[in-house]
Amino acid sequence: MAFEQYEFTGSQNELIRDLAKKMRFVSYFLIGVGVLSAIAGLLTVLRGGGGSIINGIVYIVIGIWTTSAASSFQKIVDTQGNDIENLMLSLGELRKLYTFQYWLLIIALVFLALVFVLALLGGLTGAGT
Template identity: 60%
Template sequence: MGRKFEVESDRYEFNQSHNHLIKDLAQKMRFVSYFLIALGVLLIIGGIVSVRSGLISGIINGVLQILIGFWTTKAASSFNLIADTQGNDIENLMIALEQLRKLYTLQYWLILIALIFIAIAIITGLILGAVNVTP
């Protein structure tokens, strides 16, 4: 399922209240993940139609949504295992956190790249605006 994590005690068990909270989180994450995957598929289909116009952004966005949905599904499954099994709560928690780390690492880099492109666009707009000043 994933890498093994070293923990001090593999036998820790969350109590019933914790398991209920974790299971509720997992169910909501799973719903969001299915929505994102479906959205990604629709964006890819729309992107394929737009390719005739020379646009591929829909395909790229669709693939990203599917990746985010996929990692969210994996994390949800690991969170669900915490509530449904005994004896591996900490290991399942660590696997779920690893999947969330992947998800947020992807979003982190996408935001940084978007900010760089926005800065380039603003600087380019300012430069071109200053050059194309007509009296």
């Protein structure tokens, strides 16, 4: 029994191509912002202040993973006979990207909750004096 691979139509390929182009633009933008942010953070640290180096690194990582996902989507358009396999690889790249962002948001929410609780406790203990 021969297995026939699904091939996307021309209009479907155009949709995927457009998505890959936009993802690539966003990825380059994020990498650029990340590099500038990391440099600004480094300069701030060298001058004795706090820096945003970590923020820049996060942008760079998100940009790199977005570039990888964009390339995976472009493979769907550029190749024949592997559309479903390439689509699944593309979805895997997106999953990595969003899993990273998911955990960053969870960590940020935990820190915000800790700051809120500490501020509340500080306000309560400060009110008694």
